[in-house]
Amino acid sequence: MPQVNEQPLTGGNANAGVVRAGDTVRRPAGPWTPAVHALLDHLHRAGYPAAPRPLGIDEQGREVLTFAPGATVWPERFGLLDPAARLARVARLIREFHDAVADFTPPPDAAWNVLIPPDGDEIIAHHDLAPWNLVVEDATDAWTFIDWDVAGPGTRLWDLSYAVHGFVPLSANPAFRREDRQAAARLRLFADAYGLDDEAQRRALVPLLWERSRGMYDFLAAGHASGRQPWATLWAEGHGDAWHGDAAYAEERAELWTRALLD
Template identity: 65%
Template sequence: MPDEMPLTGGNVSAGVVRVGDTVRRPAGPWTPAVHAYLDHLHAVGFDAAPRPLGIDERGREVLTYAPGVVPWPDRFDLLEPADQLARVGRLLRDLHDAAEGFTPPADARWQVLIPDGGDPVRDGGGIVVHHDPAPWNLVVGDRWVLIDWDMAAPGTRLWDLAYAARGFVPLAAHPDWRRPDASDRLRVLVDAYRLDEAGRRRLVRLLASRAAAMHDLLARESARGVEPWARLWREGHGESWRADAEYAATHADRWLAALLD
């Protein structure tokens, strides 16, 4: 077997290595269901995801390696142009559309760290979504690939889109990432996703609650001493998510005006 090369980046990358043209990652009870989902996506023509290649002799999941650059945090310039941001919106819409025909295995188990806060009737429920579509989980190369599917699980389109907006716009309170053109960029993302007016109104109401849900996850798991969440809490990620939730709520009228103009 070729040498193993540790892959770094992101906040949860322990034990992730590259071996030749494959990635080996720790598997979990959810892995068979996730692999069935990824197989379905490729079968219906969605190729912005790694292909699952089974489990290796050490019990790790094996996936195809996606060459390219992860934009967050040092190459966010890759997502600055409006057409690049629009590509994210189209990619997410294509993913959710491709998921419509997926029937999970009868014994499917999913890793559900945050209950989906969307309305399954009004927010496009009944599908499996990524739950962590963000610039730290996107590889930009000859083709764009979403990675880190461990949190894929049944959910709603708008809960997924609200999370994507926080990272890709970004809707960030921190001065280093707060953008004067945030409302314009949100419009670009949502237009590319082809969201209707009712969906836009619902999305604005979810922006703050999706960020708050991340804060609550970190607070809860940190109190229990569960890693890597306890480490992320100590590093200030909880406070960052709390501030982003407040920022999203404070400017809700601004987001709605931009989306409905």
């Protein structure tokens, strides 16, 4: 039975057993937890402000993290990121994370919770930088990225392309889809605020805008085929179709994205 002062936390796709206890979050640990805690410890020592701090393992074997007050911006508060200055702030927080993690040396026995095969090992990436993992607290103006359990080897551009998909957003769904010129302008703003200054990197980002979405489609398809949860349920709910549509939407506009990033 959960303790009286524990409150189940809802939201997300894999939050079974996640609770708030006072100013902490308790969640089931996994083989990847020691490596993730080492990463978060490194970010804390580096002064990175937008990540929870690990506080060890409790008596029930659950990982303990500082609680990030506020609410995720997805879906009800997504309009919070409409202003250019706030979208730019997200991009800068991602760049600060990538810079802070650049000199992180994982433990020699690090085991990462790899869901999609990484495109390299330039850094330890978050792999789920998205509006559903950005908590904003209005009173203190604190912004925190949560759910670091799928962090692992990857590249800056792979992490950035996923963030662009969610925050710009680059979506075929009429409920979220931006007019093409607005989406292109927000993509340019995001890349500029991140500090993606190298032309070669900007060109390399463009195909990732659909390849990363297609990777999510393939991952959910595999989860459906194997019956692995919660991915099989997400597939049944239509998330695979959504990622497939987003990949097609982004690829069809490759020339538009290229012009936006380079002109």
